[in-house]
Each structure stands twice: as C-alpha cells, then as structure tokens.
Amino acid sequence: MRITYTARTALRGLRSNMTRSLLTVLGIVIGITAIILIVSIGQGTERLIIGEIQGMGANTIIIRPGKEPTGPTDAADMLFADSLKTGDVEALRRKENVPDIVTIAPAVMVSGNVSYGGETYRPTIFGWDAEFMGKMMNITPREGEYFDELDIRSKASVAVIGSKVEDELFGNDSAVGKTIRIKNHAFRVVAVLPSHGQSTLFNVDEVVVIPYTTAQTYLLGINYFNEVMLQIEDAEDADAAVVDIERTLRERHNITDPEKDDFWVVTQEGIIDQIATILSVLTLFLSSVVAISLVVGGIGVMNIMLVSVTERTREIGLRKALGARNRDILLQFLTEAVLLTGAGGVVGITLGILFSILAGTIITQVLGRPWGFEFPYSAALLGLGVSAAVGLVFGIYPARKASKKSPIEALRYE
Amino acid sequence: MAIIEARGITKTYLDGDIETPVLKGVSFSINPGEFLAIMGPSGSGKSTLLHILGFLDRHTSGAYFFDGASADSYSEDELANIRNTRIGFVFQSFNLLPRASVLENVRLPLLYSDVPEADWDGRARAAIEAVGLTHRTDYEASRLSGGEKQRAAIARALVNHPDIIFADEPTGNLDSASGKAVMEILENLNREHGHTVILITHETDTAAHAERIIHVRDGMIERDEIVTDRLTAETFTK
Structure with missing residues (x-):
C-alpha cells in the first residue's frame, strides 16, 4: 500500500477522534517537553558556569593543601591542612x-x-x-x-x-x-x-x-x-x-x-572537565526520570490504539475482504501510532524550546548573567526519535492484533 | 473448466466444547460466466458457504478448488491477493467507510493492488459511471440513500475487474425500486461483461434473476435447478 495513502488513512483515523487523540498524546508531549527543557537548561548552565570559570583565565592555576578531595570529609580536611x-x-x-x-x-x-x-x-x-x-x-x-x-x-x-x-x-x-x-x-x-x-x-x-x-x-x-x-x-x-x-x-x-x-593542583581545564561531568550525569539522571513518563505515555498510546482497533474491527474486516494483507493492516495502525506520538514529539519539542527561552529569560533576570540560548539540536532529534520509537514499540501490539483478525469474524463484529 | 469446485465442504463452528455443524458436506461446481443464486432460509448455512467460497472463511473439511487449485494451497497473502483481484464482494449492509467519499470508497481495493497509482482515479471513476453514480462521486458515503450506497459498493467490487462477484443479500436492506436497480446492474455485469455472479438471497423474486439456483437447507444442498422462466431486466422494464 502506498505510503501517502497509508498516512492519509491514519490521519483520518486520528482526526475522527480528535479529543481522544489529543489527550492520549499529552503524555508524550509533556515527556518530550521536559526532556528538551532539561537538556537545554543543562547545556545553558554548563555554558554559564564554564563562562564564569573561563572568566578567571585559562592561565590561572590553583594549588590547595591536603589530599585531592574525593568526598565531603576530604573537603573538610583541606581547610585544616x-x-x-x-x-x-x-x-x-x-x-x-x-x-x-x-x-x-x-x-x-x-x-x-x-x-x-x-x-x-x-x-x-x-x-x-x-x-x-x-x-x-x-x-x-x-x-x-x-x-x-x-x-x-x-x-x-x-x-x-x-x-x-x-x-x-x-x-x-x-x-x-x-x-x-x-x-x-x-x-x-x-x-x-x-x-x-x-x-x-x-x-x-x-x-x-x-x-x-x-x-x-x-x-x-x-x-x-x-x-x-x-x-x-x-x-x-x-x-x-x-x-x-x-x-x-x-x-x-x-x-x-x-x-x-599533601597538595593538589587545579587548572581551569580540570575544573571545566569536572563540572561538565557532574552536569552531564545530572542531565542524564533527570532525563531517565522523564523517560519513565514517556513509557507511561506510551502505555496510554497502546491503550488507545487497542480501543481504536476494537472500534474499527469492522473496518479491518472490510479492508481484508477487499484484499488488504496482514502487513497492510499492521502498517496502517502502526503508522497511526507513530503519527500520533511523532506529532506529540513535534509539539513537545516546540513547547520545550519555548519554555527553555522563557527559563533563560527568568534566569537572566534572577542571576543578572547573560544566558545564551542555543537550539538543542541533539535533544530535538533525540525527542523526535524517542517519540517515534514509543509509537513503534507501543503501537506494534495493537497493530499486530488488528492484522491477525479473521476477515469474516471482523466483518461480523458488532 | 469450472472456476469454482466444491467437494464435500463442511464447516463446523466450535464454541468451547460445543460443535455446531453449519455445512454438512456440499458439492457443486460453477463455470465462468454463470449467474447463480444460493437460496435458503436463515440458518441454512448459505452465508457461511458464500464466505468460504469468497475466501473470507475457511472450510473445516472437504476440498475447495478455485480456478483449478486447491484453496488449502494458498498462503495468507495469496488469499488476500485473490480477494483483491479475482473477487468482488457486495454486502447486505454495504460496508462503506462512512466518512470517506464515494470516490475514496471505490478506490479502496486499488490501494492493495498492483495497479499504478496514476490509474486509480480513472478506474474508480469508470466503475462509478458503470453503476450510474457519477453525480455522487464526491459525496460522503454516509449521505447516500440505501440504493446509492449499494451501487457504490458494487462499483467498489468492480474496480479491480474481478472474475467473480459475490453478493450477500444485496437487496436485503433496500426498498423494492432500489433493489430492482441493483439487480439490473448485477445482471448487466453478468451478461454484458461476463462477470460470474454468485448471489445469496431468500427472496424468490431476486433469485429469479439467476440462471441457476442452489437451494440450501440445514447445511445441505436440497436442490440445484436451472431457471427456466428467468426474470430478466427486460421483463422488469416492460
């Protein structure tokens, strides 16, 4: 089946239940928005801090007494060294x-x-x-x-x-x-x-x-x-x-x-490396929390796709009676799920960017520091990829279920 | 050679442990170009027979040869292809996509065919013209009258130029005038275009359009008769 028709059919399916589609995709939208926001703020913070550190000059070196701290107690030792x-x-x-x-x-x-x-x-x-x-x-x-x-x-x-x-x-x-x-x-x-x-x-x-x-x-x-x-x-x-x-x-x-x-030497490069590591670990941690919300959103999508498959059992039967193969039906419902979550991803990315700019403005006001906003390309691509993947993963079960229906039983379904 | 040959076909439905035999061994053959009616009271198994012949359902035992090859030898995809290109289905309840236009409904089987996309609209419009619905081409299916819906459904069945048209009580939901028009179209397809038409009905009037009537009762063939006093479209219009 031609892909444009598949997409159009899927769109028709989604449009016929507009409110339901919107509510279903909300979970994905929120998840992707949060990911973009976290990554963008993480990157902004990193730029801000690194900018500050670079302010002290790359030719500055600090020597501190005691052992290089690897934990909070070491830091206390340092004061008395x-x-x-x-x-x-x-x-x-x-x-x-x-x-x-x-x-x-x-x-x-x-x-x-x-x-x-x-x-x-x-x-x-x-x-x-x-x-x-x-x-x-x-x-x-x-x-x-x-x-x-x-x-x-x-x-x-x-x-x-x-x-x-x-x-x-x-x-x-x-x-x-x-x-x-x-x-x-x-x-x-x-x-x-x-x-x-x-x-x-x-x-x-x-x-x-x-x-x-x-x-x-x-x-x-x-x-x-x-x-x-x-x-x-x-x-x-x-x-x-x-x-x-x-x-x-x-x-x-x-x-x-x-x-x-009994001393340790800190260079600007060393500090930047450390902070970058800490921030990326933090960003990763927050992102994985958000990933859970995407899984929850994905389950919502799966649920609604299952409802949709049941509601449209007769349509599936009809399409099969007219010559649709199992994979045509599978593709149709899978496309629907991916379009749904993909659209959620696009909306989420847009919202995420808007909120990032807003957050940047607020941070600039509060800290009195310029906050450079940069479009988080990697996060946007990731968000789009993740949302489409959620559609694929959680759409495959309902779509398979739809494709396996016997034509006559599907047609007889009331 | 027969296009359809049934040898001792049975169908038994299983609901848990309870077996319900619906077809108890039916045998017959149909030649290309025939206009056949299958008649019988409700529960006689005539619909099940039609679904098996149209590859919407599978028989339990016996042998079904389609165009010389056993139905058992076809894969799922091959069956889908037969449904798509060799068979056209007309249902009692029309089964149109209500939100789609007549054109989109008629185009539907082409989506699953090898016909190049550039030819889809032309073919669909030709089929719509053949059933006299050109003025309704862009109407939403839900806005058509019953007779128009069934004609749209026939156009859809025609669009891939099938060998056989299966019609399951095509006039069952129609008033007599619309029913008459639908039967005229089916008869015309059989006579002018050489389509084999297999029709299910419980109305004697409707069955009388056929050249041959198979009477089914309690899952068995009761009688297989050649119609002598055939009710043709001409006699209707007189």
Missing part, C-alpha cells in the same frame, strides 16, 4: 623551579565580623593579594586603589571591601580612608570594589580583602596558606607548569610517591 607554607611560595616564585609563573598569590580565609561605628557585618574575608584578584577577575576598584606588594611585605593593616560591605557599614557614605575593625584589629579601607555579584568562587560584593601576611600574623597566627593561586604567561604552558609545581613541592616536602601528595 597546613602543608603549604611561605617557604613553598618562595620556592615556586624562583624562576629556575617554575619558569612559567608570572605572579603568585597565596590566600588564607578569615572568619569573623567586620565593624564600623555601631554597624557590624559578616563578610567573606580573604587574606590575599588584591591586585592579583583584580587582574584575575578583571575588576578595577570603584574608588581608591588596591594595596600593593609593599603593603603585603610590610604587613600593612589595609583592606579592600566589596560594594555590599560598604553599603552595610557606611550607608551612603564613602568608606575609603575610614577605619574598620576586624577581630578587634583596625584596618584602613583603601579601595571599594564595584558591584559585581556572584563569581564562581565567591560573591565579590560581600568580600573583604586584606594582605595575606597581615591576616596570617595578626588575625590567625598561622604560617600556612589555605590556597595558593598563580598565573602563568601562556595558558598553553599550563600542563608544563603543573609538572614543575608538583616537582618543586614534592622535593620540598620529601615526597617520592605521587599518591602521598
């Missing part, structure tokens, strides 16, 4: 050890309140190198200037604060030149950062940055770092730099077995 010390930073700074390093900035974390007059606020406090941070994140102060190398070496009591910290402590007044207190220690505000919002690592608006030497000596009384960040000349040399860093630190820490490293 004291394996990265000033001597390590000095060794890394030497050109003969790691020739690619341009700047190196160790960091410590300080927990505590900051106060001015009667106002108190709890920001994220870093003992760091403010110039390094500014260069890495491409931020210049809104007011004032970053403290410099000399301030770090002289353990100066100076602070760079985020815009929200300024708002909280000073209201509408300018903070530059004023003295704030951190853990009963006075710091002069030298710069205020522009409003920037959440970055990959921390919220820039809620940060207070002081020289790491000052934080170590006066606030924490420690001689190690929580993190060492460094920048290299060229991102392409990252792998070579990592090798140099690992060799230098192992030598200093007397480590021969890399398995026993």
